[in-house]
Structures are given as structure tokens and as C-alpha cells.
Amino acid sequence: MCESIPAMILGTGRAVPDKILTNHDLEKIVDTSDQWIKERSGIERRHILEDGKTNSDLASLASQRALEDAGVKPEELDFIIVATITPDYTFPSTAAQIQAKIGAVNAAAFDISAACSGFIYGLSIADSLIKAELANRVLVIGSEMLSRITDWEDRSTCVLFGDGSGAAVLGPAEGNRGILSSYIKSDGKLGNLLIMPGGGATHPATHETVDKRMHYIKMEGREVFKHAVRAMRDAALHALDLAGITSEELDLLIPHQANVRIIDAIASRLKLPDEKVYINIQEYGNTSAASIPLALDEARRTGKLKQGDLCLLVAFGGGFTWGSALIRM
Numbered sequence: 001m002c003e004s005i006p007a008m009i010l011g012t013g014r015a016v017p018d019k020i021l022t023n024h025d026l027e028k029i030v031d032t033s034d035q036w037i038k039e040r041s042g043i044e045r046r047h048i049l050e051d052g053k054t055n056s057d058l059a060s061l062a063s064q065r066a067l068e069d070a071g072v073k074p075e076e077l078d079f080i081i082v083a084t085i086t087p088d089y090t091f092p093s094t095a096a097q098i099q100a101k102i103g104a105v106n107a108a109a110f111d112i113s114a115a116c117s118g119f120i121y122g123l124s125i126a127d128s129l130i131k132a133e134l135a136n137r138v139l140v141i142g143s144e145m146l147s148r149i150t151d152w153e154d155r156s157t158c159v160l161f162g163d164g165s166g167a168a169v170l171g172p173a174e175g176n177r178g179i180l181s182s183y184i185k186s187d188g189k190l191g192n193l194l195i196m197p198g199g200g201a202t203h204p205a206t207h208e209t210v211d212k213r214m215h216y217i218k219m220e221g222r223e224v225f226k227h228a229v230r231a232m233r234d235a236a237l238h239a240l241d242l243a244g245i246t247s248e249e250l251d252l253l254i255p256h257q258a259n260v261r262i263i264d265a266i267a268s269r270l271k272l273p274d275e276k277v278y279i280n281i282q283e284y285g286n287t288s289a290a291s292i293p294l295a296l297d298e299a300r301r302t303g304k305l306k307q308g309d310l311c312l313l314v315a316f317g318g319g320f321t322w323g324s325a326l327i328r329m
């Protein structure tokens with residue numbers, strides 16, 4: 001039997017809004033301080049999308065940059081997979097909006113909802129499609145406008161989130177490159193710890209849901225923190241185990257950027273020195289599904305991640321969901 005060919009990353013792109021909201025700006029909105037935010041999360045500023053622009057506008061820009069980087073034309077795409085919890089609409093999908101905006105006339109397009117782990121879920125699906133020879137070119141996007149579902153009166157959450165988009169084009173691997181292993185998991189029993197209760201079909205928008213501020217992110221931060229550390233650590237080790245690779249062999253860890261203390265705990269468990277751990281949370285805050293593709297593109301374009309390097313992606317988010325992907329770039 002022929003061995004199936006995994007997917008590899010052909011190109012990446014990112015787009016972030018120009019408007020910046022600093023911790024000092026937030027001090028004027030809620031009872032918080034730059035010092036508290038930096039010490040407890042590592043965040044210094046976040047980018048916020050201007051009114052009138054949509055998630056798919058920003059994601060289309062990130063996608064065009066990824067396609068250009070990959071040398072792939074939009075009409076060559078077989079699939080567009082968008083990981084987001086802040087879609088343009090409940091339906092139609094944001095993926096379909098992007099398909100129209102970038103002219104990917106031959107692609108099937110759909111969204112996935114796996115919160116901060118969404119990009120890794122998307123990579124895993126793209127890898128399966130390519131291995132099964134159902135696709136030759138897949139665009140995976142992680143894109144969020146979290147500012148639109150942030151409660152700017154709730155200091156326990158509003159200091160954490162930001163907006164951004166990142167994208168990757170995947171195709172069949174060459175040589176020893178490609179996705180060596182991926183691992184995705186979820187546990188719906190814990191969904192209430194991180195949730196936007198309003199706006200779905202359970203609590204559609206009414207005056208009451210708006211008055212109760214149900215259309216915003218609600219998070220039990222301390223509980224989520226504990227689960228995130230454990231699940232990300234386990235997922236990282238699992239992806240390494242599946243590929244028979246040790247953490248010493250890694251060139252770069254790109255973790256979901258939710259809290260620098262979570263990242264430090266995972267890096268320490270994997271015994272990775274600082275220079276092997278990518279951190280940009282200070283610039284963007286937590287951008288959910290966009291955080292890993294934003295970091296991946298930054299790392300590639302700044303030369304931190306080079307062809308042939310071994311890179312481990314790991315994430316945790318609402319659902320709960322978590323996952324990891326080990327990639328030879």
C-alpha cells in the first residue's frame with residue numbers, strides 16, 4: 001500500500017488592524033493598571049479593527065499575502081477553512097465571504113468553531129484532505145474580531161483580547177518537510193467556563209439578552225488557566241510522542257498566546273530555552289484562532305523560523321478544545 005503524503009506549509013500571511021489600544025488607554029476605561037495587565041498576562045497593547053470593516057476584510061488581506069508567499073493563485077484553491085468565533089454572520093460562513101473577496105472560484109469553503117485551537121483544528125483537517133488526495137491546495141485561516149464581543153465594562157476580560165488574521169496555504173509535502181503529527185481533542189463538559197451565552201439559537205438577541213450583557217465573552221479566568229496549562233502541556237508531549245521526536249530537537253515552539261505565564265509553564269515542562277519559544281502576546285493580546293497563524297507568519301518572515309526547522313504548535317481554548325501540530329517547515 002502507498003503511504004499517504006502529508007501536507008506542508010507553502011506560504012503564510014497576516015493582517016492586523018492599524019488602530020492600537022494600549023494598557024494605558026484601558027486604564028481610562030476600567031479600573032485596571034498597566035502593571036497588573038503586564039504582570040498577570042504579559043499583554044501591553046492590542047490591535048482593534050475600525051468600525052465598518054469586517055472579519056472577512058482582514059482575513060482576505062492575510063489570505064492574499066499567504067497566496068502570494070506560496071506562489072498559488074486563488075483559483076487553484078480546493079478548500080478554504082476558516083477558524084473563527086467571530087464570524088461576519090451566523091451564516092453564511094466567513095469562509096464563503098473570503099472566497100468571494102479573493103476570487104477562489106473553485107474552492108469549497110466552510111468555517112470551524114474551535115475557539116483558540118481553531119487554527120490547529122484547521123491544519124489537521126487540511127492535512128487529512130491532502131493525505132486522502134481530496135485536495136491539492138488548502139487555505140487555512142484563523143481570524144478574529146474579538147473586540148466586537150468584548151465587554152468593555154468587564155475588567156476581568158476586556159484587557160485580554162485583540163483582533164487579527166493569519167493564514168497558511170497548504171499542499172502535498174516534499175522531501176522530509178510537512179506535518180509530522182497532529183492531535184486535537186475537546187471536552188464539552190467544561191464549556192460554560194468560557195462562553196458567549198447570547199446570540200446563538202439558545203438565547204437569540206432580545207432586549208433582555210442585551211440588557212444582561214449576554215453577547216459578550218464570559219470567562220472564569222483562574223479555572224481556564226489551570227486547564228490550559230495541563231491540556232497544552234499534554235498536547236505538546238503527545239504530538240512529539242506520535243512523531244518519535246524529543247523536545248530537545250525542536251527549533252521553535254509557537255504556543256497560543258493567551259497568557260505569558262501559561263506559555264512559561266509549558267516551555268519549562270518541555271525544558272525549552274527562551275529563544276526557542278515564540279512570544280508576541282505583548283503586541284496583540286489574545287487573538288484566539290488568529291494567535292498561532294499570526295505568530296507563525298511573523299516567525300517565518302523575520303527569519304526566526306526557516307525551511308527545515310522543526311516547529312511545534314500548541315493551543316487551548318473554549319469548548320474546551322486543545323491540540324498540537326508538529327511541522328518540519
Ligand code: UT7
Nearest residue numbers: 032036040041116155156159221222224225228258259317
Ligand atoms: O484563550 C483561551 C484560553 N484563555 C486563557 O487561557 C486565559 C486563562 N486565564 C488567565 O490568563 C488569567 O486567569 C487572567 C489573566 C484572566 C487573570 O489572572 P489571574 O491571576 O487568574 O487573576 P484572578 O482572576 O485570580 O484575579 C486576581 C485579582 C482579583 O482581585 P481579588 O479578588 O484578588 O481582590 C481580580 O478582581 O485581580 C483582580 N483583577 C484585576 N485587577 C486589575 C481581575 N482583572 C483585573 C484587571 N485589573 N484587569
